[in-house]
Structure formats: structure tokens, C-alpha cells
Amino acid sequence: MSKLYILLSIAVLFCLERIYFKIANHYNIIDKPNHRSSHSNVTIRGGGVIFSLAALLFFLVFGFQYPYFIVGLLLISVISFIDDVVTLNNKIRLGVHLIAVGLLFFQWGLFGLAWYWIPVAAIFVIGTINAYNFMDGINGITGGYSFAAIASLFYINEEIVAFTSSELLIIVGLSLLVFNFFNFRKRAKCFAGDVGSVSIAFILVFFIGQLILATGNFSYILLLLVYGLDAVFTIGFRVLRKENIFEAHRSHFYQYLANQKKWSHLVISLLYVVLQLFANAVLLFVAKDSALIAISLTVFSAICFLLVRFYVEGKGVLLKNKADF
Incomplete structure (x- = not known):
């Protein structure tokens, strides 16, 4: 992809995002803070629509590659966008999600x-999409973390094993840069919304799935290790506290840092990005094809994450239900 094409792509994506802002303002597609929010200002919702638009732009310009993936992405993006505007019936949303995953x-x-790969893949895909959606709660975290993942995938595709289209990786990366320009700031101009978090999760899952199928190396799941640890352990703690894990909450570690500790959103987001990039470096340059090192990385990271959470939040916060106090 030439430098001129990259510049033109940035310009087009920037214009598309600005056009969406005008539409969102006109139709009052905004996010109003509530008791579960980690922000205090009214902000445009759905700015992450740019991720799907970037993939569609790739599809139209580069010979209609990956048609089933693109159709699935558009379906899951449209239903998520509608859900951003008006609350949908869960059965409708779930039905569309299942079609997109199919x-x-x-x-x-x-x-x-073999048939048994279907449920395994379904758990990975659906789990990642939901984790990504739950982790989208502070400025910069979705855009920054996703850009780190795309950058790592681009490096793998260029230097280790070619598994997908570099052009698609680049244009998705550019859409993340445009989104971060408006979101990775103290007072964000827009939030990703469900359409953003769900669509970028769907895109990353597509790439990681391609990579695993091309190499047979399941360790590449660790490209999302930090999000995975926060999501899995948060669910575990909520189960121990006998909470309904399907209800909205503010129990993630990043939310505790933002809401109780009053850390800057951007500092927290950068922390998650840096930790994931460090894990990626270990995975790519130390572990390589070693399953033992990859497992060791996972176990070591999990232990460190648990120790940090217990030290920062305390046993009372993590293990006791509010009703016990």
C-alpha cells in the first residue's frame, strides 16, 4: 500500500467520522453518564462505526475479498448500532450475532x-466479543488496546508468517488511529459504543482465527491476554460474590482504578496497552512455537494480575457481596 493511498485513506476515514458526528448530533445519539459510567460528560456514542466502514472500504477497493466475513461484520455492526440507539430484544440481537459468527x-x-472445532471456536468468538464490549468503559482503552493488537498482527503478517491481507490490517489500523484522535483524550469527542467494541472485536477475532488456522499455534490467543485476564477474573469474583454476571456492573480492574482510585483514564489505557505489548513481545520473540513457554506466560501473568488486584482492591472488595457489609 503506497504512502499516497495511506494518506488518502486517513483523509476519507477522518471525513466519514466527522460526517457521523453530524448525524449523531442531529439524531441525539449520545451517551449520558449514569451511576455505572466512568465518565461525567455527555458524549457522542457510536464513533466506532468507523471500524466497519474501514473494512467495507477495503472490500470495495481491493477486489471484494473475504465476502462472508464482511457480510457478518456488517450484520453484527448494524444490529449493535441499532442497539446503541434503541434497546433491542436480546433474542433478536443474539440471533443476528449467531448468523454473523456462522x-x-x-x-x-x-x-x-472436525465438528468439535465449532463449539471451541464459538466459545472463543462469543467470549471475546462480550469481553471486548464489557471492557469498553474509559477513554482510550478500546482504541489503544485494539491498535496494539493490530500492530502486532501486522508485524506477524509481514515478518513471521503471511496469514491475511496486509491492506486490511493497515486500513483497520488507520481507522483506529482516526478513532483514537477523537477518543484518546481527557475529554473524549466520542465513544466507540456497542457498534465499535463489538465490530473491532469481530475483526480481531477474524485475524487471530486466520493466524491460528494458518500456523496451528493456539498461543496467538495470548495477543488478547490482558483483556482476557481482566474479563475472566472479574467474572470469577462476581460468581464468588454470588452476583448476577449478566447484570451491568463496575467490577473490572480498570473500572476500579478509574472510579475508586481516580486514576486518569489515559494512564489506565496506556497501562493496559503497554502490558499487552510486553506480553506480545514475549510471545513472539521468546515463546515463538513453544507451548510450554506460552503456558508459563499465561500462568505467571494470571498470578501477577491476581496479586495486584488483591493488593490494590483488597479481599473485602473482591470476595464479599455488598450485602455482607
Whole structure:
């Protein structure tokens, strides 16, 4: 991809984002803070629509590649955008999500493999999408973390093993840069919304799935290690506290740092990005194809994360239900 094309892509994506802002302002597509929010200002919701628009732009310009993935992405993005505007019935949203996941599997060629890979892949895809959606709560975290993942995937594609289109990786990365310009700041101009968090999760899952299928190396799941640790342990603590894990909450570690400790959103987001980049470096340059090192990285990271949470939040916060106090 030439430098001129990159500059033109940035300009187009920037204009598309600005056009969306005008539409969102006109139709009052905004996010108003509530008791679960980690922000205090009324902000445009759905700025993450730019991720899907970038993928669509790639599809139209580069010969209609990955059609089933693109259709699945558009379906899951549209239903998420509608859910950003008006609350949808869970059955409708779930139905569309399942169709999108099915199209993703078809793009991967998963239906040609042994049947047991379907439920394994479904857990990975649906779990990642939901974790990404739950982790989207402070300025910069979705855009910054996702850009780190895309940058790592681009390096793998260029230097280690070619598994996907570099052009698609680049244009998604550019859309993240544009989004971060408006979101990675003290007072964000826009939030990703469900359309943003769900669509970028769907895109990253597509890339990681391609990579795993091309190499047979499941360790590449660790490209999302930090998000995974926060999501999995938060669910675990909520189960121990006998809370309904399907109800909205502010129990993630990043939320505790933002709301109780009053850390800057951007500092927290950068912390998550740096930790994930460090994990990626270990995965790519130390672990390589060693499953033992990858497992050791996971266990060591999990222990460190637990110790930090207990030290910062305390046993009472993590293990006791509010009703026990």
C-alpha cells in the first residue's frame, strides 16, 4: 500500500467520522453518564462505526475479498448500532450475532474441519466479543488496546508468517488511529459504543482465527491476554460474590482504578496497552512455537494480575457481596 493511498485513506476515514458526528448530533445519539459510567460528560456514542466502514472500504477497493466475513461484520455492526440507539430484544440481537459468527466460520473454512472445532471456536468468538464490549468503559482503552493488537498482527503478517491481507490490517489500523484522535483524550469527542467494541472485536477475532488456522499455534490467543485476564477474573469474583454476571456492573480492574482510585483514564489505557505489548513481545520473540513457554506466560501473568488486584482492591472488595457489609 503506497504512502499516497495511506494518506488518502486517513483523509476519507477522518471525513466519514466527522460526517457521523453530524448525524449523531442531529439524531441525539449520545451517551449520558449514569451511576455505572466512568465518565461525567455527555458524549457522542457510536464513533466506532468507523471500524466497519474501514473494512467495507477495503472490500470495495481491493477486489471484494473475504465476502462472508464482511457480510457478518456488517450484520453484527448494524444490529449493535441499532442497539446503541434503541434497546433491542436480546433474542433478536443474539440471533443476528449467531448468523454473523456462522458467516465468520464459513469464511475460515471451519465447517470443513472436525465438528468439535465449532463449539471451541464459538466459545472463543462469543467470549471475546462480550469481553471486548464489557471492557469498553474509559477513554482510550478500546482504541489503544485494539491498535496494539493490530500492530502486532501486522508485524506477524509481514515478518513471521503471511496469514491475511496486509491492506486490511493497515486500513483497520488507520481507522483506529482516526478513532483514537477523537477518543484518546481527557475529554473524549466520542465513544466507540456497542457498534465499535463489538465490530473491532469481530475483526480481531477474524485475524487471530486466520493466524491460528494458518500456523496451528493456539498461543496467538495470548495477543488478547490482558483483556482476557481482566474479563475472566472479574467474572470469577462476581460468581464468588454470588452476583448476577449478566447484570451491568463496575467490577473490572480498570473500572476500579478509574472510579475508586481516580486514576486518569489515559494512564489506565496506556497501562493496559503497554502490558499487552510486553506480553506480545514475549510471545513472539521468546515463546515463538513453544507451548510450554506460552503456558508459563499465561500462568505467571494470571498470578501477577491476581496479586495486584488483591493488593490494590483488597479481599473485602473482591470476595464479599455488598450485602455482607
